[in-house]
Amino acid sequence: MAPSTLKVDRHTKRKLNNGQEIPIAGYGVYTLTPKETVDLVYEALKQGYRHIDTAVLYGNERESAQGVAKFLKDNQGKVKREDIWFTTKIWNSDHGYNETKTAVDKIASKVKEHIGYVDLILVHSPKSNKEKRLGTWKALQELQQDPKNGSLEIRSIGVSNFGVKHLEELFAWDGFKVKPVVNQLELHPWLPHHKIRDFLVKHDIAAEAYSPLTQGENLDDPELLQLAEKHKINKVEILLKWSFLQGFIVLAKTAKVERIKQNLEVLPESGSVSLDEDIVKALDKPDSHQVFTWFGSDPTVYVN
Numbered sequence: 001m002a003p004s005t006l007k008v009d010r011h012t013k014r015k016l017n018n019g020q021e022i023p024i025a026g027y028g029v030y031t032l033t034p035k036e037t038v039d040l041v042y043e044a045l046k047q048g049y050r051h052i053d054t055a056v057l058y059g060n061e062r063e064s065a066q067g068v069a070k071f072l073k074d075n076q077g078k079v080k081r082e083d084i085w086f087t088t089k090i091w092n093s094d095h096g097y098n099e100t101k102t103a104v105d106k107i108a109s110k111v112k113e114h115i116g117y118v119d120l121i122l123v124h125s126p127k128s129n130k131e132k133r134l135g136t137w138k139a140l141q142e143l144q145q146d147p148k149n150g151s152l153e154i155r156s157i158g159v160s161n162f163g164v165k166h167l168e169e170l171f172a173w174d175g176f177k178v179k180p181v182v183n184q185l186e187l188h189p190w191l192p193h194h195k196i197r198d199f200l201v202k203h204d205i206a207a208e209a210y211s212p213l214t215q216g217e218n219l220d221d222p223e224l225l226q227l228a229e230k231h232k233i234n235k236v237e238i239l240l241k242w243s244f245l246q247g248f249i250v251l252a253k254t255a256k257v258e259r260i261k262q263n264l265e266v267l268p269e270s271g272s273v274s275l276d277e278d279i280v281k282a283l284d285k286p287d288s289h290q291v292f293t294w295f296g297s298d299p300t301v302y303v304n
C-alpha cells in the first residue's frame with residue numbers, strides 16, 4: 001500500500017533514468033479543441049503547471065506549443081524553456097522505422113518554431129506488431145541520440161500502454177540501446193496495474209498516470225462519495241492525492257480554468273501531500289481491473 005504522506009509539492013520533479021527531470025504534475029490536453037488549447041495551456045502554466053502532455057492523436061500539438069511559447073514570452077527572465085516539460089506521442093498508424101521518422105518531421109513542423117525541442121516522445125501504444133514497434137523504437141533511439149540527424153531535438157523517449165511483454169520484447173531486441181524513461185498508463189484505484197508497476201520499478205522506468213480521474217467516469221462511485229463525505233474532502237482531491245502518493249507522474253485534464261487551479265492545488269506550495277490513512281486503505285484494490293479509456297479494451301494486454 002502507498003504511504004499516506006509523501007514529500008512532494010507543486011514544484012517537485014522526478015529524476016528519470018537518463019538524468020532528465022520531469023515535473024510530477026502534468027496538464028493533459030486530450031479533447032481540447034485547437035481553438036481553446038493555446039489559452040488553456042497558457043492558463044495551466046500561469047497557475048503553475050510546468051508539464052504539458054499532448055499527442056499527434058489529439059490534433060493540438062501546434063496549439064499546445066503556441067501556448068507554451070506565449071507564456072514564455074510573457075514571462076521572459078522568470079521562466080525559461082528548460083523549466084517546462086513538453087511531451088507528445090507517436091500514433092499507432094505511424095509505427096515502423098520510416099513512418100516514425102516522417103511522423104517526427106511532422107511534429108517538428110508544428111512545434112519547433114514555437115518551443116525549439118521536445119522533452120519527450122512516447123510510443124502511444126503497442127498496438128501494431130513486433131516489427132513495427134521495434135522499427136519505431138529504432139527511429140526514436142537514433143533521433144534522440146543524434147539530434148543533428150533529424151528534424152527535431154528529442155531529449156527523452158518513452159512508451160505508453162506497454163505491458164510487461166512489450167517491454168520484454170524491446171529489451172530482448174538486438175538493436176536495443178535506449179531504455180524508455182517512462183511508461184504512461186491508465187492508473188487509478190480501480191486499475192492499479194501492480195504487475196506492470198513492479199516491472200517498472202525493477203527497471204527504473206517511471207510510471208506516468210493518465211486518466212487519474214477515470215476520465216470523469218467513476219467520480220460518482222458510491223465508495224468514493226462516501227469517503228469524501230466522511231472525511232470532508234473533495235472526491236477529485238482524493239483521487240489526485242492518491243495518485244501522487246503512489247509516486248506517479250500525474251496527468252490530469254480539464255477544460256475549465258477554475259478546475260486547473262483546483263487540480264494543481266491538491267499539492268501544497270511546499271512540504272508534503274497527505275491523505276487520511278483510512279482513505280488510502282479503502283482505495284487499495286490490488287485485484288481491480290477496470291479500464292475506462294481505450295474503449296474499455298486494455299492496450300497493455302494487446303497481442304500481435
Ligand SMILES: NC(=O)C1=CN([C@@H]2O[C@H](COP(=O)(O)OP(=O)(O)OC[C@H]3O[C@@H](n4cnc5c(N)ncnc54)[C@H](OP(=O)(O)O)[C@@H]3O)[C@@H](O)[C@H]2O)C=CC1
Nearest residue numbers: 028029030053210211212213214215216252253254255259
Ligand atoms: N497515453 C494514453 O493512451 C492516454 C493519455 N492520456 C493523457 O492523460 C490526460 C488525462 O487523462 P484524461 O483521460 O483526459 O482523463 P482525466 O482522468 O484527467 O479526467 C478528465 C475528466 O475529468 C473532468 N475533471 C477534471 N478536473 C475536474 C475537477 N476538478 N472536478 C470535476 N471534474 C473534473 C474533466 O472535465 P472538464 O474538462 O469538463 O473539467 C474530464 O471530463 C489526457 O488529457 C492525456 O494527456 C489520457 C488517456 C489515454
Ligand SMILES: O=C1Nc2ccccc2C1=O
Nearest residue numbers: 030031055057293294295
Ligand atoms: O488521451 C487519450 N484518450 C484516449 C482514448 C483512447 C485512445 C487513446 C487516448 C489518449 O491518448
